[in-house]
Amino acid sequence: MTTQDGKEELEAQFAQWRQYVLRRKELQPLDADELEDHLRGSVDELVAAGLSPDEAFLVAVKRMGSLDELSREFAREHSERLWKQLVLSADTGGPVAATRSRRDLWALVICAVGAAVSVKVPALFGLSLEDDGSFYARNFALLALPWLAAFLAWRRKASRPVIAALVALFALGAVAANVYPLLDTSQSLVVTSIHLPIALWLVAGLAYVADEWRSSRRRMDFIRFTGEWFIYFVLMALGGGVLSAFLFNTFKAIGILPEEFISYWLLPCGAAAAIVVAAWLVEAKQSVVENIAPVLTRLFTPLFTAALLAFLVAVLWTSNGIDVEREALILFNLLLVVVLGLLLYSLSARDPLAPPGPFDRLQLALVVSALAIDVLVLLEITGRITDEYGGTPNRAAALGENVILLVNLAWSAWLLLNFIRRRTPFAALERWQTGYLEVYAAWAWIVVLVFPPVFNYV
Template identity: 80%
Template sequence: MTAPDGQDELEAQFAQWRQHVRRRPELRQSDAEELEDHLRGSVDELIAVGLHADEAFLVAVKRMGALNDLSREFAREHSERLWKQLVLTGETDSPVADTRSRRDLFALAICAAGAAASIKVPALFGMRFEEDGAFYGPNISLFALPWLAAFLAWRRHASKALIGTLLALFALGAVAANAYPLADDSQSVVLTSIHLPIALWIVVGLAYVADDLRSSRRRMDFIRFTGEWFVYYVLIALGGGVLTAFMFGTFEAIGISPEGFVSEWLLPCGAAAAVVVAGWLVEAKQSVVENIAPVLTRLFTPLFTAVLLAFLVALGWTTTGINVEREALILFDLLLVVVLGLLLYSISARDPLAPPGLFDKLQLALVVSALVIDVLVLVEITGRITEYGTTPNKAAALGENVILLANLAWSAWLVLGFVRRRTPFAALERWQTAYLPVYAVWAWIVVLVFPPLFSYL
């Protein structure tokens, strides 16, 4: 094990090295991880004989040699891999690559078809989206996310124990969504519809990090996967909207209305299958989205910072306070989630060894503004609960704001330390990845505990 002194700086150096290695198109993710394991082992050995962490890292990298030469060596040792042709001969049409690609497409087809078929199973029992919202709302994530988790677990060669854990957690989600006697207008129906997808998405994360469950690095990879998956899903949805518009126009031109097919088959089945397809696209086309992430982050961070600062100025000018009715609570919670998402996305796209700059100060302003708004909303919620009593919605909003408050407060402190050059950037990354289980625990509490706690209100 490496010594604790300089550990943050050492991890930042590993992160920069890892980012550089992953730009190599001939190296798969598993290969990059294998290289990093070799590098870490060499660093540990050098530290054990008395070298400082920085010196050990430089010596270990030097010993590994040039990346091109190392790629060739790995290609010779692992002749079955796709990139042997890329490194040694320059050829791209490998039979092994074709086999792997066909296997991925076959697994994708099965999982996407399974998701599309799952969402139509309730229709066999006479249920429809328009009439049975109290059923589809809590269960919507159970139709597609298990298939996405299955696809990722298959790609990661998950162990039988982990597969059993995944099945148990999805089964628990199904019980939570259907076992409680909730009325159609129950607040718990809405809360379950919101929080169960969050809880089950973390279960998908377990499948994603199946190859290294304890690794902070793999958790950050899952955060990247989440953002990239969202980008691809939106793109698929936009493409689906264009397809639907053309379908309506062309078929209606010959006197046929496709409305029933679109509403009952194309939209629900397509939306469910797209969950798996988007995950496959992220896995297969990572280098494309890596160029999108920094652009999105640098575009929206200044815009959201300006909006939050303007809101705080307007709030101080009007002195009217914040309306914490249900719609406003949802809006503020979404706002804080977006801020957190921008922070996470920017962390995943940043060079950890780059010095702090203007963009980091903008991020600090964004986090501090969100933190101030969170405190103000918490004060209002607490006052309302004290005056009028609590409800499931208010209790859930209070808990979520407390969780976000803790995250944003420590994040602001770490970003401030980084801007002042007193805290390494790697500390902020580790904090965010270590905090992920907190969201999962709270989501399961809302789904499993809140309905009976509030008498199924």
């Protein structure tokens, strides 16, 4: 290889390394410049000491691997190069990493078992899943999510003020769920059962971001964590369903019906434990789901866009209004949340430095379609509240949520449009979404704490 060929090969390796670094959402271009400058300086020193450029690059990456986890991850991904052998040892991190891994595993076991046991603790006080379903509807998140928050806070080494805030917020949720006199048939029970898990999930988000709760970058990491956690949880739920079916039918073949064990022990305890286990999988096995999640996002975005456009065409064609009864409200709100989730997760998985492309235009179409449906639902809810039926907890909560979603979707559409037209940086859209998490948290707590007494607990 000539000297010129060696230089070209070296520059190609620098370019590949820089491209990988810039894919990390937590790094800005200036950070990448600083890392690359450090790497180049190390390579120059090694070349001056007599190594070839290719050898110098490999050794420099090895040195950075001991200083920076980025190089270790880079070596994992590019396993076809010698970097994997140079940067990764057999235990992928030595005694310190192995000790950390064992501690994480013990923390996982303790928190998962704690969540599973917590689900059965109310039974010691005479509260059963069969006879006291409303209690579990209000409290299931309170039984499981504190253990998730504890695991995340331990992982992040959260400070005492953050831990105190977590304890206070979970205690506030427990008071709201159990002090108000909510009847089993009341709408206030329904809105509390829906909104309290949302509020408490965002409390778990505080444990995830820990002392960096003001950081837009860390909030986007939590959004990404939420999407990946959901994928793992669904996969585990499907596996649990298969396990339950096999368990039921194999025992049935010998004359034993384990229906009660499955319904009152395996499924609730397994679901609570899976909440923590899914979080551990996200933390420990990110590379697996990071390859799956973007593919799922790109698969379902066009499908949901087509479905929403077809619905709008049907509304215009038939001139039929939207039914705003409770089940329909929940359905439409879930639809809008799914659309928002697709947008959020695609943002978190996107390269912020990449130019706008066809997929961004498809996302804009999806957001605009959801925005149009949100407007139709809002008009129908407002008309029912003012003209015919009056206000109920369900309709009031749906009205507020649709207004919040309307603002989010409208400004997101505007930012996406300007990004596609190259007038707004992609970072502006990220900051808008991460900042809006506080709005969702505030509204969820308002519904849980304020709505029941305002509507006389009906």
